[in-house]
């Protein structure tokens with residue numbers, strides 16, 4: 001077992017429906033610990049930079065508009081194999097394809113408004129954590 005840190009965003013569809021606690025409960029029940037958390041409103045520039053890897057995808061502009069449509073909660077999650085564990089509890093990108101009990105199956109609205117972001121590798125987790133948090137804002 002390896003203790004890792006990963007990065008999570010509770011997206012605007014979830015904050016709008018007052019599901020910050022419901023999402024966090026499923027993360028915690030999966031064995032992840034919230035070691036940093038803040039509620040922010042992403043700027044257009046931040047959203048475009050954060051999702052820069054998807055710039056050429058047809059859904060990029062809609063995704064950026066959605067991500068700045070309301071507040072988000074950015075979090076650092078810690079636990080054994082936290083990157084994979086978080087992806088497991090998130091479920092598939094499209095909630096229609098997600099397994100029962102996952103955040104996206106239970107809570108998400110659509111393939112775009114799918115309630116959570118989670119880092120897809122340890123390397124990206126480190127980059128994404130540093131995008132939003134200073135080291136002294138993370139308390140394990």
Ligand code: ADP
Nearest residue numbers: 054059063092093111112113114116117118120
């Ligand atoms: P994941 O969030 O599961 O890692 P991706 O990295 O492929 O998924 O996509 C980033 C985000 O872009 C998704 O979480 C979702 O909000 C949005 N998205 C992905 N695919 C589509 C699509 N086909 N149509 C609309 N939005 C999409």
Ligand code: MG
Nearest residue numbers: 117118119120
């Ligand atoms: Mg992704």
